[in-house]
Amino acid sequence: MTTAIVVGGGIGGIVSALLLKRNYDNVLLVERAPVPGGLLRTSHTRDGLSFDFGTHFVATTGLDDLDELLFDFVNAEDWHEFDYLKAGHYHGGLLNGNSTFIDARSLPRQTYLEGLEQMLLATPSDETPVNLEQQLDDTYGVVFRQQLFTPVLQKLFGVAPQQLAPDAHLLFGLQRLLILSADASRELKNLPRYDQCIAFHQLDEGVNRASVFYPRHGGIGRWIDGLTEKLRAAGVEMLTGHFVQGVGHQNGQIDSITLDDGRHLECDQLVWTVPPFLLAKAADLDVPMHAPQLRHTRLFHFIFDRPFTTDLHYLYVHDPAMSAFRVTLYSNVAGQDHDPEHGCHCTVEVLSDGKEELSMLSERVCNELIAMELVPEDAVCRYINSEALVAGFPVLSREFVMAGKQQADCLTRQLNNLHLLGKSSGSAFFMNDVLREVYDALNVA
Numbered sequence: 001m002t003t004a005i006v007v008g009g010g011i012g013g014i015v016s017a018l019l020l021k022r023n024y025d026n027v028l029l030v031e032r033a034p035v036p037g038g039l040l041r042t043s044h045t046r047d048g049l050s051f052d053f054g055t056h057f058v059a060t061t062g063l064d065d066l067d068e069l070l071f072d073f074v075n076a077e078d079w080h081e082f083d084y085l086k087a088g089h090y091h092g093g094l095l096n097g098n099s100t101f102i103d104a105r106s107l108p109r110q111t112y113l114e115g116l117e118q119m120l121l122a123t124p125s126d127e128t129p130v131n132l133e134q135q136l137d138d139t140y141g142v143v144f145r146q147q148l149f150t151p152v153l154q155k156l157f158g159v160a161p162q163q164l165a166p167d168a169h170l171l172f173g174l175q176r177l178l179i180l181s182a183d184a185s186r187e188l189k190n191l192p193r194y195d196q197c198i199a200f201h202q203l204d205e206g207v208n209r210a211s212v213f214y215p216r217h218g219g220i221g222r223w224i225d226g227l228t229e230k231l232r233a234a235g236v237e238m239l240t241g242h243f244v245q246g247v248g249h250q251n252g253q254i255d256s257i258t259l260d261d262g263r264h265l266e267c268d269q270l271v272w273t274v275p276p277f278l279l280a281k282a283a284d285l286d287v288p289m290h291a292p293q294l295r296h297t298r299l300f301h302f303i304f305d306r307p308f309t310t311d312l313h314y315l316y317v318h319d320p321a322m323s324a325f326r327v328t329l330y331s332n333v334a335g336q337d338h339d340p341e342h343g344c345h346c347t348v349e350v351l352s353d354g355k356e357e358l359s360m361l362s363e364r365v366c367n368e369l370i371a372m373e374l375v376p377e378d379a380v381c382r383y384i385n386s387e388a389l390v391a392g393f394p395v396l397s398r399e400f401v402m403a404g405k406q407q408a409d410c411l412t413r414q415l416n417n418l419h420l421l422g423k424s425s426g427s428a429f430f431m432n433d434v435l436r437e438v439y440d441a442l443n444v445a
Contacts, residue, residue: 001025001026002023002024002025002026002268002269003024003025003026003027003028003265003266003267003268003269004017004020004023004024004026004027004028004267004268004269004270004271005027005028005029005030005257005265005267005269005270005271006020006027006028006029006030006271006273007030007244007257007270007271007272007273007274007279008030008031008038008272008273008274008422008423008424009029009030009031009033009035009036009037009038009238009240010036010037010038010039010040010273010422010423011037011038011040011224011227011422011431011434011435012273012421012422012423012434012435012437012438013029013031013036013271013273013422014029014036014037014224014227014228014231015066015069015070015227015435015438015439016271016273016419016421016422016438016442017029017231017234017236017271018069018227018230018231018234018236019069019438019439019442019443020269020271020442021234021235021236023444024268024269026237027234027235027236027237028236028237028238028239028265029231029236029237029238029239030239030242030243030244030257030259031238031239031240031241031242032241032242032243033240033241034240034241035228035240036224036228036231036238036240037221037224037228039053039054039056039389040052040053040056040220040221040223040224041053041220041221041224042218042219042220042221042222043219043301043387044218044219045303045383047342048217048342049303049330049342049343049345050217050218050219050221050330051219051299051301051330051345051347051385052219052220052221052328052330052347053299053389054299054326054328054347054349055314055326055328055347055349056220056431057082057085057212057213057214057220057313058070058071058212058213058214058220058223058431059210059211059212059213059432060210060211061210061432061435061436061439062208062209062210063436063439065439065443066435066436066439066443069230070227070435071213073226073229073230074213074223074226077216078215078216078217078222079213079214079215079216080213080214080215080216080333080334080335080337081211081212081213082211082212082213082214083204083207083211083212084203084204084207084212085203085212085313085314086203086311086312086313086332087099087100087203087312087313087314087315087316088100088310088312088315088316089101089102089103089315089316089317089318090315090316090317090318090319090322090372091103091106091317091318091319092106092107092319093319094106095310095315095372095373095374096178097310097311097312098201098202098203099178099199099200099201099202099203100173100315100316101173101174101176101177101178101199102148102152102174102177102178102318103177103178104116104119104144104148104177104178104179105178105179107147107148111143111147114143115140115141115143115144115147115148116179116180117141118140118141118142118143118144119139119140119141119144119177119179119197120194121141122137122138122139122140122141123138124138124139124193125138128166129166130166130398131161131162131163131164131165131166131398132153132161132162132164132165132166132167132168132169133145133160133161133162133164134166135166135167136149136161136169139196139197140177140197144177145161148177149161149169149174151320152172152174152318152320153168153169153174154320155320155325155351156172156295156325156351157295157351157395157396158293158295158351158352158353158395159293159395159397163397163398164395164396164397164398165396165397165398165400165401165402168396168401170429171396171429172316172325173316174318175196175197176196176197176198176199177197177198177199178199178201179198181201182200182201182202185198185199185200185201186200186205189206210432214333216334216337217337219330239259242259242260242261243259243260244257244258244259244260244278244279244282245258245259245260245282246258246282246283247270247279247282247283249283249415252414252415252416253415253416253417254267254270254283254415254417254418255267257270257282267417268417269417269419270415270417270418270419271418271419271421271442272418272419272420272421272424273420273421273422273423273424274422274423274424275404275423275424276404276407276408276411276420276424277289277403277407279411279418279420279424280407280410280411283411283415285410285411285414286410287406287407287410287411288403288406288407288410289403289407290399290400290402290403290404292394292395292400293394293395293397293400294391294392294393294394294395295351295352295353295392295393295394295395296351296352296353296354296388296392296393297349297350297351297388297389297392297393298349298350298352298354298358298361298386298387298388298389299347299348299349299350299386299387299388299389300347300348300350300361300362300365300366300384300385300386301345301346301347301383301384301385301386301387302345302346302347302348302366302369302381302383302384303342303343303344303345303381303382303383304343304344304345304346304375304379304380304381304382305343305344305379305380305382306344306375306376306378306379306380307331307340307344308329308331308332308344308346308374308375309373309374309375309376310329310332310373310374311332312329312332313328313329313332313333314326314327314328314329315327315329315374317368317372322368322371322372323350323352323361323364323365323368324348324349324350324365324368324369325348325349325350325351326348326349327346327347327348327349327369327374328346328347329344329346329374330345330346330347331344331345331346343382343383345383346369346374348365348368348369350365351393358386362384362386366381366384401426404426405426408420408424408425408426419441419442421434421437421438421441421442422434422437422438425437
């Protein structure tokens with residue numbers, strides 16, 4: 001009898017367990033929280049309105065076998081399907097409903113022209129940049145880095161680009177800018193160099209062929225519920241409310257894990273999807289350590305008595321003067337399925353140092369929704385609730401990212417029957433990247 005153990009019940013861990021069950025007799029999923037799903041869970045009001053832990057939609061990956069595994073229970077009766085999402089951004093006091101990317105044309109004209117010249121003439125180096133500041137300068141020029149990227153990154157991470165690792169900006173979808181006209185941008189994007197840093201001007205341009213899904217009722221947690229049922233049907237044992245206290249290994253092979261309640265479980269294959277330093281500690285292995293600096297992450301849930309003044313599904317708030325980072329407008333996502341009698345509801349995500357008094361921050365965020373003209377000025381807020389994400393959000397500093405990579409390298413060199421996936425791999429930012437990474441690593445014929 002062969003046994004595979006997956007540690008971490010987020011989406012990476014769930015899919016890992018489903019794939020491993022194809023090749024192992026026993027598969028166990030260990031999750032510290034009471035239920036699996038991680039950030040893809042949903043809370044509900046008494047009236048049946050649902051609030052997710054941020055902006056979460058699910059999309060096909062383009063891998064038929066994986067998509068069948070993920071979406072075979074998704075149907076038109078219970079799920080919305082979109083060709084693309086209506087997403088925008090707020091920056092410089094203006095709401096742009098056609099793009100999530102920062103509009104460089106919002107800068108004073110002379111500053112914009114100077115920045116545009118630098119960006120078009122920039123020649124990125126073939127060498128790996130030492131930090132994000134150098135990467136931004138090489139790609140977009142100093143002006144756009146100083147005037148556009150630095151204020152937004154300071155707001156989100158709490159530190160300047162000089163202190164961040166290369167590619168840290170990708171986590172917030174900041175890889176492109178809106179410049180010039182729609183036609184000029186379209187022409188420039190035919191060149192690979194510019195395609196990576198220039199955005200289309202309309203949402204329906206450049207979209208991939210993925211189908212995007214969201215439940216008609218119940219929030220994104222419905223997807224996790226469906227996948228959890230598949231875990232049960234496949235015979236995966238879910239050990240929720242527990243964590244790994246020890247990892248036994250000999251001659252480079254993991255042979256067991258010990259849970260916090262003292263249970264000793266034999267193991268032929270270990271998939272670890274939570275931070276790798278926890279594995280190093282449990283296995284008593286010496287790896288480089290760097291304590292992460294965490295950003296306080298809080299969600300504010302609102303219900304208003306009036307419809308939103310935009311039809312966007314979600315938007316990024318790039319304006320550094322605003323506390324909000326991202327807004328999800330559930331009533332707009334629901335469309336005709338939304339019952340106006342229940343009010344119009346949204347979630348606002350805020351990243352901060354966590355020092356501001358909660359009631360003041362809640363009031364400020366509510367006022368920002370009105371200031372951004374997402375909510376009518378005379379709308380009445382029927383409901384306000386907030387919740388903090390327990391783990392916080394790590395600042396992707398050079399030291400933190402480097403330590404993570406070194407930890408992963410040390411662990412995989414010392415332990416042969418180990419896969420570091422999801423958060424522990426450090427190589428996938430977005431959900432579909434995580435899903436494809438897991439599939440490529442574990443889909444063994």
